[in-house]
Amino acid sequence: MEILKMNQNHIDQIVEMENLYFSDPWSANAFHSEMNNPLALWLVAVEGDRVLGYVGSQTVLGQADMMNLAVRHENRRQGVAQKLVERLVQELSNRNANILMLEVRVSNASAIAFYEKMGFVQVGRRPNYYFKPREDAFIMRKEWTI
Numbered sequence: 001m002e003i004l005k006m007n008q009n010h011i012d013q014i015v016e017m018e019n020l021y022f023s024d025p026w027s028a029n030a031f032h033s034e035m036n037n038p039l040a041l042w043l044v045a046v047e048g049d050r051v052l053g054y055v056g057s058q059t060v061l062g063q064a065d066m067m068n069l070a071v072r073h074e075n076r077r078q079g080v081a082q083k084l085v086e087r088l089v090q091e092l093s094n095r096n097a098n099i100l101m102l103e104v105r106v107s108n109a110s111a112i113a114f115y116e117k118m119g120f121v122q123v124g125r126r127p128n129y130y131f132k133p134r135e136d137a138f139i140m141r142k143e144w145t146i
């Protein structure tokens, strides 16, 4: 498995995963515009032509927000997300960012366990942040020294 910057060839498989794993999936167009967004950094974990997982971020003034993160169901608990987030932190450090924030559904126990394992801490809660179904978000934050 290798970690690469997202390119056009990955988008179909990423959208397929968005539709499988999220109730408010991003469209292919949204990913195409991220590729032209200078604030955005998206990484994919690939094995040959197959995308196993992906993560995205947008950075403003040294602080990054994590956008979407998902790993194929059949490839979970193999360290794929861990490798993606570790590489993301490394790449963000290279861009002089040292804070990564994210929102996660309060019911998403596996993602919360993953983020805690990666050193994120809960710093707040946004009521009714999500739709389909309506639900609160925990805000989580990770900070490191560059």
Ligand SMILES: CC(C)(COP(=O)(O)OP(=O)(O)OC[C@H]1O[C@@H](n2cnc3c(N)ncnc32)[C@H](O)[C@@H]1OP(=O)(O)O)[C@@H](O)C(=O)NCCC(=O)NCCS
Pocket: 021, 069, 070, 071, 072, 075, 076, 077, 078, 079, 080, 081, 082, 083, 103, 104, 105, 108, 109, 110, 111, 113, 114, 115, 117
């Ligand atoms: C959250 C998600 C990305 C984790 O991906 P993953 O590749 O399976 O995670 P990793 O294998 O790198 O996990 C690293 C560590 O995180 C923790 N972890 C990951 N998934 C976990 C789970 N379901 N339950 C408890 N701990 C978990 C464990 O400590 C794990 O280490 P271990 O397997 O040695 O015990 C994956 O479950 C997923 O795609 N979920 C659906 C989409 C989603 O909810 N995304 C987040 C939206 S905010």
